[in-house]
Structure formats: C-alpha cells, structure tokens
Amino acid sequence: MPARNAFYAQSGGVTAVINATACGLIQEARRHPDNIGKVLAGRDGIIGALTEDLIDTSLxxxxxxxxxxxxxxxxxGSCRYKLKSLEDHRAQYERLIEVFKAHDIGYFFYNGGNDSMDTAWKVSQIAEKLGYPVVCVGVPKTVDNDLPLTDCCPGFGSVAKYVATSIREAGYDVASMARTSTKIFVLEVMGRHAGWITAACGLASENAGEPPHILLFPEVPFDPARFLARVQACVDQYGYCTVAVSEGLSDADGKLIADSGTKDAFGHSQLGGVGQIVAQLIKDKLGYKYHWALADYLQRAARHLASKTDVEQAHALGVAAVDLALQGKNAVMATIERLADTPYRWRIGEAPLKDVANVERKMPAEFIAADGFHITDACRTYLQPLIxxxxxxxxRDGLPDYVRLNNKSVEKKLPEFKI
Incomplete structure (x- = not known):
C-alpha cells in the first residue's frame, strides 16, 4: 500500500510546549516514509482543513x-473553533473528509484539549459512516490540566513552573516593602473550572508563612467574610499577604465572580479581572494598599522557564501519536501514565476518544486543604515532578532564539468553503 499523507492541527490556547509535540510528531512521521507521505498542517488549526489551507511541512x-x-x-497557527454536532452541522464534517480525500490524507492528528478531543472523535465517526479510511488520534494539550484519563497534560507543567516562580519572586518583593507600602499582592492565573494552575502556585510555599499565603480555587465557593478574615490573619502574623486566584472563581451560587457577560468561540463565558476584584475587596474592607497581576498569556508562553519534564512529555506524545496511528489504533488519545512519584517515572498510554471528549477533570478534594485555602501534601507530591x-x-544576543517556519501552503484542489 502506498504511503498516505497525514493532517496535523493545533487547537485552542497554545502553550510553551505544543510545538515540541509538533516536533516529535513530524520527526517520527519522517522516520516512516513507507507509511506516511507528507505531514500537512492546518493553518490556524481545524479552520485550515475546512478552508483547504494546508501547510506542507515537508518543505x-x-x-x-x-x-x-x-x-x-x-x-x-491555532484557533478557537468548535465543530458542532454531526446531526446539525454534517456539512462541515463532510467537508473535512472531502479535503482529506483530495489530498490523500489517511491520518488525522488533533493536538488540543477537551473540545478538540470531541472533534477528533466526531471526525472518526463521520469517516466511518462515509466509508473513508482515516485513522484519528488525539494528542493532549492544555495548560488547564483538565483532560481525563491522562496523568497530566502537556503545557501544564511549564505553566505550573512559571506561576510558582512568579509568585515566589513577587512575594520577596512585597515582603521587602510591606512595612511602609504594599501589603497585598494578588496573582490571577488561568483555570475556568479546575484549579490546577492555582494549586501549582502553592508549590512556592514550602514552609509556614512563605508566599502564597492564600489560594482561591474554582472548586471552592468564594466566601468573602472567611477570605477577609484569613487575609487579616496573614497580615497580622507575617506583615503582608499574597494571594493566587483562579480566573474561574465562583460564589456559593456558582456565579463567576468575573463573568463579563460575553462568550468565546467555544461558548464559554469570557473571564478576566477577578484578581483586581479580590484585591479591591481587600482595599475596601481592610484598607490595605495592593498590587495585582494578571499572568494571562505570559504564563503559557514562557518557554524560557519551561519544565524539562513537560518538554519531554510533549515531544514523546507527538512521537507516540504517530506510532499509535501506524499500529492502526483509531479514535484514541495518547496519554501519560504515572508509574511512580519518587523518583518520578512515567510511560505512554492510550485512551478512547469517546471517553475523553468534553470531560473535565477538576482538582480532587484530597488535593485541597481542609480550610479550602491551600494545597495538601498529596497535591504537592503530584505536582512536584511536573515542574x-x-x-x-x-x-542569541541575550534573547531566546526561536524559529519561524516558512509555512508554504499546498495547492488547493476544491471549491471554496465558507465557515
């Protein structure tokens, strides 16, 4: 059987290591020229497939x-673009198959999070219904670390390392000035429903009194009175207070503290600014001067501070995706399986896409301290190896030397398709 081409796309918010996955995947594909011809990448994610804007990585x-x-x-390029249900948007899935046929694509690798695994699963279904042979493999990626059936998600370990470092360093700054100036520092980090990144900030606090003093998780309903009492206790005892808060912090009724009222392309509420809200609450009720910071893109783009574990796992998952496809493993996601905590050992596994799609893994209760304001030793044991x-x-010249690819498109063969 002649070699068939592969399609690879990056989806959702990018990370410091998603390109390491692309590196591993393309390198492994090039080692199997008898099975895989070219790896064609979607320009701006799945949109590249729908619009037939395919990048020839062989160049x-x-x-x-x-x-x-x-x-x-x-x-x-990536995108926030979710393909809807097969029943209501069949034309989009049929278009994907048309593009795959036109370019002899026999392998589909989708590198993303929860919604992306759902898309990969649906593509495997429609391909089967239409009788087109394509092997679909999901490749995990999300800084939120909320995919099920994998020990961790590429991108998270590097974000965890960045936010823990940032709040430790900021803590030293605030401690220096607290007697006569700022006593409160609040760091807002990503995490809509799962508090993994907020928990990672807790790694910076190894001994009593070290920042961060308070962690605010989306899994724990925000109680302003309890929170303010804890802030006051920290200031009384340590002279200052540092707080890490997830963007998805909610009240007792489940309402997002920082819900702007708008939606993103996936239908999720647009968030941002909860750090300032929390900091201003402290100012209004306790009168303390504050500073707050929004880690935002900085936390997921900080390749200069990437976790070696994260880089290695991201690359290995790209390699594994190709190997799974060549084994004929269809509709699966490559996973990380933890074998031991100390020393940390892991291996590659696999999970059915249908069991991963649209499922969020939140922080387990045993990872959150009884008072809801910090992490437990069990959480620390889980997190530590990942950073x-x-x-x-x-x-080069004092700055990171990154690569920009040529990204030349292949010639289009089909009529234009509106998305």
Missing part, C-alpha cells in the same frame, strides 16, 4: 523542525 528542513522543540506558541528540570531554549 521545512530537519533543523527547523528540531528547533520547534524549544519554540513557544503555535508554529502553524522538575530545565531545558532552556538557545539564546
């Missing part, structure tokens, strides 16, 4: 592909 040198391992962002090690990018 990139081996050196350029290797440099993806140390480059943040999404080398081929371990450094694999810095190359530097």
């Amino acid at each position: 990139e040198t081996d050196e350029a592909i290797a440099r993806l391992r140390s480059t943040p962002g999404g080398a081929f 371990a090690g450094e694999e810095p990018p190359p530097y």
Whole structure:
C-alpha cells in the first residue's frame, strides 16, 4: 500500500510546549516514509482543513523542525473553533473528509484539549459512516490540566513552573516593602473550572508563612467574610499577604465572580479581572494598599522557564501519536501514565476518544486543604515532578532564539468553503 499523507492541527490556547509535540510528531512521521507521505498542517488549526489551507511541512528542513522543540506558541497557527454536532452541522464534517480525500490524507492528528478531543472523535465517526479510511488520534494539550484519563497534560507543567516562580519572586518583593507600602499582592492565573494552575502556585510555599499565603480555587465557593478574615490573619502574623486566584472563581451560587457577560468561540463565558476584584475587596474592607497581576498569556508562553519534564512529555506524545496511528489504533488519545512519584517515572498510554471528549477533570478534594485555602501534601507530591528540570531554549544576543517556519501552503484542489 502506498504511503498516505497525514493532517496535523493545533487547537485552542497554545502553550510553551505544543510545538515540541509538533516536533516529535513530524520527526517520527519522517522516520516512516513507507507509511506516511507528507505531514500537512492546518493553518490556524481545524479552520485550515475546512478552508483547504494546508501547510506542507515537508518543505521545512530537519533543523527547523528540531528547533520547534524549544519554540513557544503555535508554529502553524491555532484557533478557537468548535465543530458542532454531526446531526446539525454534517456539512462541515463532510467537508473535512472531502479535503482529506483530495489530498490523500489517511491520518488525522488533533493536538488540543477537551473540545478538540470531541472533534477528533466526531471526525472518526463521520469517516466511518462515509466509508473513508482515516485513522484519528488525539494528542493532549492544555495548560488547564483538565483532560481525563491522562496523568497530566502537556503545557501544564511549564505553566505550573512559571506561576510558582512568579509568585515566589513577587512575594520577596512585597515582603521587602510591606512595612511602609504594599501589603497585598494578588496573582490571577488561568483555570475556568479546575484549579490546577492555582494549586501549582502553592508549590512556592514550602514552609509556614512563605508566599502564597492564600489560594482561591474554582472548586471552592468564594466566601468573602472567611477570605477577609484569613487575609487579616496573614497580615497580622507575617506583615503582608499574597494571594493566587483562579480566573474561574465562583460564589456559593456558582456565579463567576468575573463573568463579563460575553462568550468565546467555544461558548464559554469570557473571564478576566477577578484578581483586581479580590484585591479591591481587600482595599475596601481592610484598607490595605495592593498590587495585582494578571499572568494571562505570559504564563503559557514562557518557554524560557519551561519544565524539562513537560518538554519531554510533549515531544514523546507527538512521537507516540504517530506510532499509535501506524499500529492502526483509531479514535484514541495518547496519554501519560504515572508509574511512580519518587523518583518520578512515567510511560505512554492510550485512551478512547469517546471517553475523553468534553470531560473535565477538576482538582480532587484530597488535593485541597481542609480550610479550602491551600494545597495538601498529596497535591504537592503530584505536582512536584511536573515542574522538575530545565531545558532552556538557545539564546542569541541575550534573547531566546526561536524559529519561524516558512509555512508554504499546498495547492488547493476544491471549491471554496465558507465557515
């Protein structure tokens, strides 16, 4: 059987290591020329497939592909675009299959989070219904660390390392000035429904009194009175208070504290600013001067501070996705399986896409302290290996030296398709 082409796309918010996954995947595909022809990447994610805007990665040198391992962002472009149900939007899925047919694509690799795994699962279904042979493999990626059936998600370990470092360093700053100036520092981090990134901030606090003093999780309803009492206690005891808060913090009724009232492309509430809301609450009720920061894109783009564990796992999952496809494993997601905590050992596994799609893994109760304001030792044991090690990018003239690919498109063969 002649070699067939592969389609690869990056989806959703990018990370410091999603390109490491692309690196591993393309490198492994190039090792199997008898089975895989070209890897065609979707420009701006799945939109590239719908519009037949396919990037020919075979035109990139081996050196350029290797440099993806140390480059943040999404080398081929990503998107927030969710394909809806098969029943209501069948035309979109049929269009994907038409593009796959036109370019002899026999492998579909979708690198993303919860919604992306749902899309990959649906594509496998429609391909089967239409009788088109394509092997669909999901490749996990999300800084939120909320995919089920995998020990962790590529992107999270590096974000965890960044936010823990940031709040430790900011804590030193605030402690220096607290006697005569700022006593409160609040760091807002990502995490809509799951508090994994907020929990990672807790790694910075190894001994009593070290920042962060308070963690606010989306899994724990926000109680202003209890929170303010804890802030006051920290100031009384330590002279200052540092707080890490998830963007998805909600009240006792489940209402998001920072819900702007608008929706993103996936239908999720637009969030942002909960850090300022919390900081202003402290100012209004306790009178303390504050500073607050929004980690935002900085936390997920910080390749200079990436976790070596995260880089290695991201790359390994790209390799594994190709290997699973060549084994004929259809409608599966490559996963990380933890074998031991100390020393940390892991291996590649797999999970059915249908069991991953649209399922969120929140922080387990045993990872959150009894008072709801910090992490437990069990959580620390889980998190610590994921931030371990450094694999810095190359530097040139004092700055990280990242690669930009040529990203030349293949010639289109089909009529235009409106999305």
